[in-house]
Amino acid sequence: MRTIPDSDNFKNIPLPLSLDDKISDLRRILDNSSDLLINPIELGGVRTALVTMEGMVASDRAAQMIMEPLMEMQISDKKVTPDELFTFIRDRMMMTLDRAVSIEYGDIMRRIMSGFAVLMIDGTDKVFSLGIQGYAIRGVQEPSSEGNITGAHEGFVETVRTNMSLLRRRIKSPKLQFSLFAVSSESNVDVILCFMADRVPKNTVAKIKARLEKLPLEAVLGHGYAEPFLIKERLSFFSGLTVTERPDIMCARLLEGRIGLLIDGTPFALVIPSLFSDHFHTADDYNFRPFYATFIRLIRYAAFVLSVFLPGAYVSAAVHHRELLRSELLLNLASAETSAPLPIALEALIVLLFYEVIREAGVRLPKSVGGAVSIVGGLIIGDAAVTAGIITNPMLLVCAISVTASFVIPSLNPVITVTRLFCVVLGSIFGLYGVSLAAAAMLVSACSADNYGIPLTAPVTPMTLKAMGDTFIRRSLRSLSGRHISAEDYNGSYTDSWEE
Amino acid sequence: MTYIPLIENGHSLKVQLCSAAASTLIQALMLIPSVLLFSDRDSSDEKGGICEKVLAKNRFWGYIITPLYYIYFILAAAFSALDFTEFIGSRFIGSVPEWITLLLIILVCLYCAWCGIEGIGRAAPVVITGFIIMLIVMLCGGMERIDPENIQGEFISDSFLKALYNDLSRSSELTMLCFGGKYIVNNFRKSAYSALAVRLVCTVITVLGAVLVLGDYVYMCSYPFLNIGSTAGVRFLQRIDSVYMIIWVLAAVISLSAALYMASDVLKTAAPTLKRGTVTAVSALLLFIAALPYALSGKEAELYKNISAFPVQLVTAVLIPLIILMTTKKGKANENK
Numbered sequence: 001m002r003t004i005p006d007s008d009n010f011k012n013i014p015l016p017l018s019l020d021d022k023i024s025d026l027r028r029i030l031d032n033s034s035d036l037l038i039n040p041i042e043l044g045g046v047r048t049a050l051v052t053m054e055g056m057v058a059s060d061r062a063a064q065m066i067m068e069p070l071m072e073m074q075i076s077d078k079k080v081t082p083d084e085l086f087t088f089i090r091d092r093m094m095m096t097l098d099r100a101v102s103i104e105y106g107d108i109m110r111r112i113m114s115g116f117a118v119l120m121i122d123g124t125d126k127v128f129s130l131g132i133q134g135y136a137i138r139g140v141q142e143p144s145s146e147g148n149i150t151g152a153h154e155g156f157v158e159t160v161r162t163n164m165s166l167l168r169r170r171i172k173s174p175k176l177q178f179s180l181f182a183v184s185s186e187s188n189v190d191v192i193l194c195f196m197a198d199r200v201p202k203n204t205v206a207k208i209k210a211r212l213e214k215l216p217l218e219a220v221l222g223h224g225y226a227e228p229f230l231i232k233e234r235l236s237f238f239s240g241l242t243v244t245e246r247p248d249i250m251c252a253r254l255l256e257g258r259i260g261l262l263i264d265g266t267p268f269a270l271v272i273p274s275l276f277s278d279h280f281h282t283a284d285d286y287n288f289r290p291f292y293a294t295f296i297r298l299i300r301y302a303a304f305v306l307s308v309f310l311p312g313a314y315v316s317a318a319v320h321h322r323e324l325l326r327s328e329l330l331l332n333l334a335s336a337e338t339s340a341p342l343p344i345a346l347e348a349l350i351v352l353l354f355y356e357v358i359r360e361a362g363v364r365l366p367k368s369v370g371g372a373v374s375i376v377g378g379l380i381i382g383d384a385a386v387t388a389g390i391i392t393n394p395m396l397l398v399c400a401i402s403v404t405a406s407f408v409i410p411s412l413n414p415v416i417t418v419t420r421l422f423c424v425v426l427g428s429i430f431g432l433y434g435v436s437l438a439a440a441a442m443l444v445s446a447c448s449a450d451n452y453g454i455p456l457t458a459p460v461t462p463m464t465l466k467a468m469g470d471t472f473i474r475r476s477l478r479s480l481s482g483r484h485i486s487a488e489d490y491n492g493s494y495t496d497s498w499e500e
Numbered sequence: 501m502t503y504i505p506l507i508e509n510g511h512s513l514k515v516q517l518c519s520a521a522a523s524t525l526i527q528a529l530m531l532i533p534s535v536l537l538f539s540d541r542d543s544s545d546e547k548g549g550i551c552e553k554v555l556a557k558n559r560f561w562g563y564i565i566t567p568l569y570y571i572y573f574i575l576a577a578a579f580s581a582l583d584f585t586e587f588i589g590s591r592f593i594g595s596v597p598e599w600i601t602l603l604l605i606i607l608v609c610l611y612c613a614w615c616g617i618e619g620i621g622r623a624a625p626v627v628i629t630g631f632i633i634m635l636i637v638m639l640c641g642g643m644e645r646i647d648p649e650n651i652q653g654e655f656i657s658d659s660f661l662k663a664l665y666n667d668l669s670r671s672s673e674l675t676m677l678c679f680g681g682k683y684i685v686n687n688f689r690k691s692a693y694s695a696l697a698v699r700l701v702c703t704v705i706t707v708l709g710a711v712l713v714l715g716d717y718v719y720m721c722s723y724p725f726l727n728i729g730s731t732a733g734v735r736f737l738q739r740i741d742s743v744y745m746i747i748w749v750l751a752a753v754i755s756l757s758a759a760l761y762m763a764s765d766v767l768k769t770a771a772p773t774l775k776r777g778t779v780t781a782v783s784a785l786l787l788f789i790a791a792l793p794y795a796l797s798g799k800e801a802e803l804y805k806n807i808s809a810f811p812v813q814l815v816t817a818v819l820i821p822l823i824i825l826m827t828t829k830k831g832k833a834n835e836n837k
Contacts, residue, residue, distance in 0.1 A: 235614050320593060321742045430604065431593050432742050436749035437608045443626060443750065444612040444757065448619025461622040 005029055011106030019047050019122035026051060029105065043070060045079035047122040056115040058134025065095050066117060066130055082123030089119070089128060098131030110188050140166070143245035143267075145410060151283030155245045160190050160264035166247040167194060167254070176254065179205070183212050183226070187219035190264040191226070194250075199257035199486050204452055208259060208272060223268045226261065230272060231451050237415050237442065240451030242274035248283050257486035273451035273487070275458055277471050279411045280304070285474050293474040300408050301472065307406035307416050308442070311348050312423025312435045314398045318344050320431030336392040345428030347391055351399040352421060354381075458490035512659070513651050513711045517704060519663035524700040526664075527674055530813070531692050533822040538681035538688040549682030551769045553824050565820060566770045569679065572816055573763035574783065576672045576809065577756050578790040581605060584752045585795055591726060592745055598795045603788065605749075605756065610784040612757035613764060614777060617683050620757045627750045628698055634747045635705050638728045642713040650715040669808035673699075673755070675816040679762055760784060 002021075005013045010029045015022055023038055030036050035054035040047065050066065073093065080088070090101070102108045102118070103126050112118055115133030140162065143155030156163045164178055179193040191212060195205055211229055220226055223243055231240045244250050245267055250260050253271045261270040271278070280300045285293040317324050318333060325333070337344060358377035362370040385391040406416045419442055426434025449456035459467035467485045469475035537550075548556070551569060555562030585602045593601070612620055677695060681688045710724035721727045729741030764780040771779070 234616065235611065236619075317742075320595075324742050430596060430601070432745060433588055433593055433601070433749060434604070436746040437604060437753065439746065440623075440750045440753035441608050441611055443623045444615050444619045444753070446619075447622035447626075448615035450618065455618070455622060457622055461625050463625070 005105050007031055010109065011104070013105050014103055015105065015108075015125045015127065017123055017125050019049060019120055022120050022127075023049060023051075025105065026108075029109065041067075041070070043073070044085055046082050046085045048085075049120045051112060051118040051120060053112055053115070056113070056135050057117050057132045061132045061134060062117055065132060066119070069093055069095060082121050086121055086124045086126060096130045096132055100129045101126050102129050103127075110182055113188070114190065137162070145268075146244065146246050146249070146282075148246075148282055148284045150287035152246070152248045154247060156247060156250075156262070156267040156269055158265050158267055160192055160262050163247070163262045163267075163269065164192055164194070167251060167260070170247060170251045171196075171254065175199075179209065181209065181213065183215050184217050184220045187221070189220045191220070192260075192262040194254060194260040194262065196254050196257065199255075199488075200259055201488075205259060207452075208261075212261075220263060220265075222266045223261075223263055223270050226263065227270065230261075230270070232449075234448060236445045236449040236456075237419065238276070238446050238449045238456055240273050240449045240454075240456055242271045242278050242411060243268045244271060245269075246283060252283075253278075257488060273454040274456070275454070275490070276446055276456050277460070279409050281470075286477065290474050290476045294472075297472060297474060303405035303408040304412065304416070307402050307409075308419050309423055309435060309439065310402045310405070311352060311398055311420060312427035312438070313432070314395075314427075315345050315348050315424055316427035316431040316435050319428055333394055336394050339389055340392045340395075341390065343428075344395065345424060347395045348399060348424045348428075349421065351391060351395060352403075352424065355399065355403050356417065454487050454490050459485075462490075464489055512654055512656075513707065514654075515656065515659045515663050516707045516711070519660055519667055520700060520703045520707065522660075522664050523667035523671065524696050526668060527671060528693060528696055530674060530818050531677065531696070533818060533825050534678035534681055535689045535692060537821050537825045537828070538684070549765070549769070550679055550820060550824065551766055552682075553828070554820070555769065557824070557827060563770075566766055569675075569816060570763055570766040570770075570783075572675060572812060573679075573759045573766065574786050574790055576675070577609075577759035577763065577787050580672070580752070580759070581756055581787065582791050582794050584748075584756075585791075587723065587748075588745075591723065592742065599792060602791055602795045605753065606760075606784055606788050606791075608753055609757040609760050610780060612753060613761040613780045613784070617680075617758070617761050617765075620754055620761060621683065623750075624754050627747065627754055628702075630747045631702060631751060632705070634744050635702070635709065635725070638725070638744060639705075639709045639713070642709075642728050645714075646712045647715055648712075650711050650713075665808075665810070668810045668813075671813070672809040674813050675809075676758060676762060678817045678821055680758070760787060763787070 002016055003009075003013050005025050005028065007029050010025075016025070026036065026038070035056075037052045037054055039050045039052075041050060042048070050062075052062070070089075070093075073088070089095075098116075100107075100111070102111065108118055108127060108129065111129040115135055116129040116131050119128040119130065121127070137159045138157050140154050140157055142153045146155075154166060156166065160180075164180075168176065168178075173196070175197045177195060177197045180190060182188045183191050193205060193209060193212075208230065212226065215226065215229055217225055227239060227241055244253070250269055250271065253274075254260055258274070259272045261272060263269070280297055285297065288296070318337065322330055340347060342350070354377070358373060361373045361377070365373060382391075382396065386393055386396060402420060406413060406420075409416070419438060423435050423438045426438050428434075430437070447455070447457050447461060455462060458464060459471055464485070466483045467489065469483065470480055470485070551562065551566045554565045581602055584605065585598050588601055589596070589598045673695075677692055681692070684691050706725050709728055710718050710721075713728050714721065714724060717727070718724045726741045726744065729744045760780065760783055763783040763786075764776070767779040767783060768774060768776060
């Protein structure tokens with residue numbers, strides 16, 4: 001007595017021999033969904049059917065690569081058995097490069113929905129899955145979130161297989177390995193773990209894979225869905241993972257012994273584990289001369305400090321520590337602030353929160369209207385607020401510097417946005433003491449984040465001297481080439497190995 | 501790290517520097533039992549700390565010694581917090597009630613302790629580096645006021661002994677250093693002696709700078725290093741003592757968080773069923789309760805000056821590790837026989 005599959009229970013159920021049973025099972029599983037296409041065809045006297053999903057396969061490729069060879073094939077003059085037909089197709093016909101034999105409904109459903117055509121043969125409990133995907137995909141374009149001047153202008157796309165090819169094109173080594181598997185109970189999204197086999201411990205890859213396979217989610221629609229299940233549960237502001245949209249950056253990370261996670265449906269790949277200094281490194285750094293790359297890096301670090309602490313420090317100096325400022329500067333500020341009707345901390349909060357509103361509006365609105373938002377929000381309202389005396393010029397200047405500085409490190413924007421507001425509030429009540437406490441909390445928070453034994457703040461603390469040549473500064477590639485650094489070198493004194 | 505060198509009247513520069521060096525040497529000797537204890541670990545009990553070892557060997561003594569360490573860490577943290585609160589209140593934000601300042605720093609330390617000892621341990625070298633850079637910047641700012649004649653002074657042995665005892669009494673971190681051996685898997689000896697060496701360097705720079713820049717005025721200042729900052733300025737800042745306070749706050753948070761974490765670790769050892777978050781929150785609450793009466797009364801400075809940590813440290817940092825070490829060695833010798 002065979003088990004009858006339905007939409008809730010089909011994954012591990014084996015295929016029946018009868019073609020009619022297979023077709024009726026598929027219809028039942030999909031509840032007669034309109035996009036299920038079943039094309040019956042007789043080959044050598046054996047009933048077969050080609051099953052596809054509407055819009056998921058390329059019709060012309062299906063006709064050329066599957067239908068045409070099948071119609072033209074000559075096995076023998078006499079009629080053949082189903083097993084003979086299966087063996088002939090398997091051994092004599094190529095049809096597509098990406099083909100597999102499936103024996104369970106779970107595998108078949110995943111392949112059909114990934115754009116495979118499934119050839120079912122009456123009398124066998126095996127089917128062919130033939131990769132002739134033809135769904136609409138976006139072409140490789142310049143990354144939208146990580147711009148650069150001199151590096152490659154290719155970014156990841158939503159199709160995971162294309163992303164895999166972008167990496168393979170750059171690292172033509174057999175040590176670069178890809179592990180493709182499906183995750184989540186309902187969406188069955190394809191994900192790929194990529195790593196350099198000689199630089200990453202095998203059990204770490206296995207551990208990450210096991211975590212992904214056990215994801216308690218119905219769907220993985222972006223990198224943010226997988227991220228919480230790959231990091232240690234800590235109260236840190238900082239994640240131990242970073243995201244990149246650039247294949248060249250991903251390749252650099254893989255060569256450092258990290259692991260990449262590509263997820264179908266999103267152009268952003270996760271780097272596991274990551275370092276805090278990753279946020280301050282760009283592809284351009286390695287194309288510029290060392291002195292300039294170092295200068296730009298130091299600017300980025302300074303921009304981070306400015307973006308987080310400048311408004312809070314300004315408010316605390318103006319309210320609690322006036323003795324800090326030189327008298328000329330103090331008089332200038334005092335003359336501006338005396339005419340302002342709002343307390344200085346409230347002014348800062350209004351400006352910073354209003355900036356967040358403008359930014360959010362600019363991001364969510366269509367691009368054609370987004371530009372108008374910044375003109376209305378930034379120029380007209382900002383100018384009117386200053387002219388009306390609601391906001392003072394020094395405060396606007398301080399907030400503008402802080403916000404502009406945060407643009408330098410877009411990947412840290414969530415942390416910067418929230419901690420900057422905290423610093424303003426604490427600075428206004430407790431002065432530099434409050435700002436210092438916020439700085440202490442941030443420092444410990446960053447230092448406590450680690451994943452798979454690699455501290456986020458490495459190689460600064462714990463210090464790995466040989467990696468310091470490519471952290472704050474960027475030494476010449478000639479000197480860096482002699483001192484290859486792998487993720488394993490970043491182990492702190494608190495962990496024995498790369499493992500947690 | 502919240503340690504502020506006391507420069508008392510009559511203690512010349514020579515006395516200060518010699519007492520700092522002698523104190524470091526004595527502390528290095530006091531550390532020997534712990535160094536041997538934690539350097540001699542086999543892989544099976546790598547994670548075991550002092551309390552775990554005592555509890556494993558003798559539950560009766562374990563239940564006496566575990567609360568002793570817990571009370572020590574809570575009180576040491578409370579004293580440091582009060583001393584720090586007084587410093588912040590008297591020099592920077594007098595308008596805010598001291599109990600609020602105390603509550604705020606305990607909340608931040610609670611968050612840091614929740615983040616884990618690894619985070620606190622990794623943040624410490626960053627703060628130390630910032631501390632030394634800031635000290636050098638302040639000294640450079642006050643360079644024009646340096647007077648070589650300020651270093652003249654006699655070496656009086658009575659003053660030396662008094663300064664030495666002062667220094668040892670205020671080195672409450674020694675017990676933390678011994679207890680923290682369990683968190684350091686690799687080379688505890690190097691870590692422990694590096695910490696002492698860094699402390700000595702910071703003390704020497706602070707004392708030397710303060711005496712060279714301020715001269716005899718140094719004996720009238722509660723916080724001489726801050727007075728260097730008051731006199732030192734850079735182009736766009738009138739004074740940089742407030743900036744120096746940032747580093748001081750960072751140091752205090754690291755030190756208090758470490759004490760809080762260790763206290764919660766002791767509690768967790770005694771009551772393993774409780775969650776880490778719970779024991780840390782309970783310890784933070786006790787720390788606040790212990791410090792609150794003094795913060796409200798404003799008599800914290802008096803309390804801090806009248807209590808010496810040295811006798812307690814002889815027990816917690818020397819005697820207990822020494823007994824554990826001897827019983828461990830004896831046990832191993834019996835096993836070998």
